[in-house]
Amino acid sequence: MQTTGLSLILRVKIQSNAGFSQVATAIGEAGGDIIAVDVIHVTKDHVIRDITVNVHNEDHREHVVESLRQRTGIEVINVSDRTFLVHLGGKIEMQSKIPVKNRDDLSRVYTPGVARVCTAIQEDPSKAYQLTIKRNTVAVVTDGTAVLGLGDIGPDAALPVMEGKAMLFKQFANVDAFPICLNTKDPDEIVNIVKSISSSFGGINLEDISSPRCFEIENRLRQEMEVPVFHDDQHGTAVVLLAGLINACKITEKKMKDLRVVVVGIGAAGVACTKMIQAAGVQNVIGVDREGIIVPGRSYDNPMWQWYAENTNPEARKGDLNTAIEGADVFIGVSGPGVLTVDHLKKMAKDPIVFAMANPTPEIAPEEAEPYVRIMATGRSDYPNQINNVLCFPGIFRGALDARASDINEEMKLAAANAIADSVGENQLNEQYIVPSVFNKDVVKAVSQAVTEAAYRSGVARRQANV
DSSP: OOOOEEEEEEEEEEEEEOOOHHHHHHHHTTOOOOEEEEEEEOOOEEEEEEEEEEEHHHHHHHHHHHHTSSTTTTEEEEEEEEHHHHTTTOOOOOOOOOOOOOOHHHHSSSTTHHHHHHHHHHOOOOOOOHHHHHGEEEEEEEEEOOOOOOBOOHHHHHHHHHHHHHHHHHHHHOOEEEEEEEEEEOOHHHHHHHHHHHGSSSSSEEOOOOOOHHHHHHHHHHHHOOOEEHHEEEEEHHHHHHHHHHHHHHHTTTTTGGGGEEEESSSHHHHHHHHHHHHHTTOEEEOOOOOOOOOOOOSSSSSSHHHHHOOOOOOOOOOOOHHHHHTTEEEEEETTTTTTOOOHHHHSSOOEEEEEEOOSOOOOOOOHGGGGEEEEESSOSSSSSSSGGGTTTHHHHHHHHHBBBOOOOOOOHHHHHHHHEEEEEEOOBBBSSOOTTTTTTHHHHHHHHHHHHHHTTTBBSSSSSTT
16 A cells, blocks of 8 residues: 655765765665755865655655665764755744835724724624624634544644645635644533634634544534534545445436445544435435444444444444445445455345445555445545545635635535535546536536535525625
8 A cells, every 4th residue: 555655854964085976876775766856055175965865654765864864974874854944843824914114004993993982893793794704704623533544633733634624725715714722622522612713713613633522522512503514534435435426426417326335443533424425315325333243123322323222224234344235235434444345245146346444544445445436435545446534625715704604504515525526527527527626616616606606505604695
């Protein structure tokens, strides 16, 4: 399986009697790939260069550096990781939209002129959407308990991810997002904090909060707040998954209502994916987790597993994945590596559709699955058909903000999924391309428009149309 490598910048001092050829040889013999060379400083005796080198992993990095250090006339001054370099000082900043060049400017943007604006909002709170950042601002809220594949790493360590999320909001949808990393795991405290700061935000994006607390937190906030709340780990994944499934069904000529679907990993994303595909017409879903198939009639301590038992597995199958996968049309994995095997694939129905979305290592390697499946999708960017939330959350929030929606409901999510699916043209659709690229600029526009229209249809839009 391919792995995402590291990109290093090696600052080296090369004596004149050594020459750059020795540097290139040392790096090449260690298996490094030179990408760029820049001259930093030159004297008669030596030259200092920055050399950008791609390596496979941390061990390979040390091997390349050691190879250089063993050469006479070469001194390694510094080793920088380009990923760390782009994070220096953080990745986002606040910028003013209006320059303050003189006293008159100052008196309008701040005191005394701003007092009139404050009074206007006090008299009509809805004017906050017209006269402040609220109309275009989203809080990206986490407690750091379920960050990427790292688990509970805490709010400080989660901040780089939340900054990245804010960057994507701005880059793809021109939404101003700000990371809010909370040093508490208590659902009551999280709910109260988010409610208390909500006056500054037009929407709340919950991120990387562990299951099952994330369900309670989102449900309570949706009930108690008047701005849209969206847990992206659940619903973003589910929306893009459904978009991929819609297009996979076009290719295989299968119908939603006839599909037999197996979902492995009944956490936040697994439950949301299930609800999403059920809303789209899928009737036969079987859930499998560490205790095996979730069976109707049994009692489960986990409230989401209890919901699953009451709403899935119409055939009341019992056992493990070996039993569940028999005759299945679709496998949806949001679990961990190695869960799915070739033997499982051989038990599936004709033209199997596999969404192996565990990150960074999917439930089965695409190279291993390819001979046995019709369509394969993962959560990785280095394989075709990446199920990436970036296809969803910028557009869905852009649409919700534009409509001044009070909620992001099922109709809006379904509209987003269909818009993503439709972004792949009939002349483009094939087994290797069931979802559009995240860099397709038409996706956000299509999703936001569809979501806005769905908000009006479903009665949650509070902004007058065409205003």
